[in-house]
Amino acid sequence: MKKGQLVKTAVAMGIAFTLGTGAKSVQANDTVSKVQNPSVQAVRLEQRGSSVILTWKTSLRLGQYFQIYRANGAYSTDKKLIGTTTHGVFIDRSPGKNVYGNSYTVKAVNKRTGQTSEVKTSLNQQIFGKNMVIFNPQDDPQQINSTIKGTFEKQKSPETSQFNNSRYSFYFMPGKYDQADPNHAYEMGYYTTINGLGKVPSDTALPNILVENYLKDENNNATQNFWTGVENVHLTNLKPQAGVNGQFNYATSQATPLRRMEVDRATQLDWKSGWASGGYIADSNFKQKIGSMSQQQYYVRNTNLNNKWYNGDGSYNFMMQGNLNGPATNWSQTGSVTNVAQTPVSKEKPFLYMGSNNRYQVFVPAQRKNSQGTSWSKDSMGPGYSQDLLSRFYIARADRDSAASLNAAIRRGKNIFFTPGVYHLNQPLRVDRSNTILLGTGMATLQNDNHQGAIKVGNVAGVTLAGLIVDQGSQSETLIQIGHRYGRHFSSPANQTLLSDVFVRVGGPNTAQVPKVNKAVEINNDNVIGDDMWIWRGDHGSHIGWTQNEMKNGLVVNGNNVTMYGLFSEHGQKEQVLWNGENGRTYFYQSETPYDVQKQSDWMSHGGKVNGYASYKVADHVKRHEFTGSGVYGVFTQTNGAKIQTANSIEVPNTPGVIVTHAATKTFAGDGSIDNVINDHGGSTTDGQKHFITSYQNGHVE
The missing domain is CATH 2.160.20 (Pectate Lyase C-like)
Known part of the structure; x- marks a missing residue:
């Protein structure tokens, strides 16, 4: 803002201000209040070029003036007076190189009584x-x-x-x-x-x-x-x-x-x-x-x-x-x-950092193939690219944003940076642009309050969902859907979609509606990476019970060449993971049975012929799949006295291209059991011991 423009604005507002220390005060016509208590409210900061403009609301009161202090940090004790003014605008023309490191205090002072009031704020607080x-x-x-x-x-x-x-x-x-x-x-x-x-x-x-x-x-x-x-x-x-x-x-x-x-x-x-x-x-x-x-x-x-x-x-x-x-x-x-x-194919989670230009940036690490060790070194961030936070991202805040405002930002081509809070979604967030990033911090939570789901990603490449809790607060078919359900699968092997630190909950929080979902996460596109996902049908908290917080499947994979690292899926009422796509890979899996099956007839698969549902099921038509490092545990503590049995923790087709390595199962608690680790092999957990196989392929077990 040019000096002349600022003067005109101030005159139009009927206020006076000082253009920094030692500058002239420009007085506009105003009505002076006779109320003696000093007042300052709603201080706003705005960065313009190398300056920071402070404005605030005040009733113009007799004998009142304002002192402006700056500190090098919101919690710094080194607070310095940088100027005074009689009304509600001040320009700090020398804020230093890192304006985001500063905090400002505007103190209203009554010259006659010595009474004061003050407001402290910073650019960081106003942005985030x-x-x-x-x-x-x-x-x-x-x-x-x-x-x-x-x-x-x-x-x-x-x-x-x-x-x-x-x-x-x-x-x-x-x-x-x-x-x-x-x-x-x-x-x-x-x-x-x-x-x-x-x-x-x-x-x-x-x-x-x-x-x-x-x-x-x-x-x-x-x-x-x-x-x-x-x-x-x-x-x-x-x-x-x-x-x-x-x-x-x-x-x-x-x-x-x-x-x-x-x-x-x-x-x-x-x-x-x-x-x-x-x-x-x-x-x-x-x-x-x-x-x-x-x-x-x-x-x-x-x-x-x-x-x-x-x-x-x-x-x-x-x-x-x-x-x-x-x-x-x-x-x-x-x-x-x-x-x-x-690690055959991976993308590290994007993260916020302070760039050399003292502006907030988001670093997006590059996709890696067959990697070992960290993506960074002592002197290098590693391969990837940076995006300016304030120009390329919409800064979401739960106290002001809705699904409509978030979707509008996405349609404008913005990524979303979710600051800490709980965001209520009365419509899904729709991502139909490649390379869109939805990045949360502070366990930012998206609560689905509609019947369509929380997030729907179209047939696009390189989307990132990261650092988010997704809660079911309604009833819907899915909570997160990657790719359209029908038609040809979208494929982008060189630029894969990433779900990183994505945690899904059905039950637990005290939502207004009883939460229910059929498929919590559904992946229809090819070439998707999951990296640290926990899909949880709640076993404690609010709305807990077999006919209350219903979740049939935790994860359903229909796409090809999907890779999961660090997958946790618990307490679903059918298969916790149902894998229909080809060339899938899962490295590490943890799961528990539902605690609260009320009778065996509610827990039958294969048309009612087999006790229970396998936690991890690879569909019969699949020809190639790798599953490495799993633990499936039986917990039957809320069955109302029923003895519940589960035939297998894992079910896979007997074909040479489907390979399971290192799978364990054990019953932790309750009057029930898992009879086998995989495909009727491995032994029953009724003895209280850990049962495991080191490999399974085409019916051959070791």
């Missing part, structure tokens, strides 16, 4: 809202600590926080946050993520992070530690401590990804060897020992483990893929580790 907090290295460490601690106290309770509507993300601008207290641990609760804004993890040095068990019982139980995550940070170890206080303790289960991490500390993936049902790690570097003696299972991809991995003998399914210096496969020795040397 109050639940996406961005820290600066100049911020007071104690205020950073207390801010994160305050959120943790709100979000730590399984009873009151697990299904609430609060969502938070904490971003750290590049710099060192580990100097004041090198062993301080930021505690995390439900629906909270911590992210670095550097180009590579080492740009953002944090002291430590802590996730204990949320369920406070004698088992140190972390099996309800869900929906949190950490990305793109370096956890340092400047003053090593022995024992649990010196470790990175990350006791979590499903939907808790660690991505793009550099960790100098020992890492324990449980709390004091308590129960846990994780988990997912990718694209990271762990320099000290990492593992768990009590986790059920874990998936680790494209990570440098530096020969430091460990796990307990009682675990069931640890999948290592594309890693450097990881543990060897040991299933043939009744172990639980599968090591696959390469």
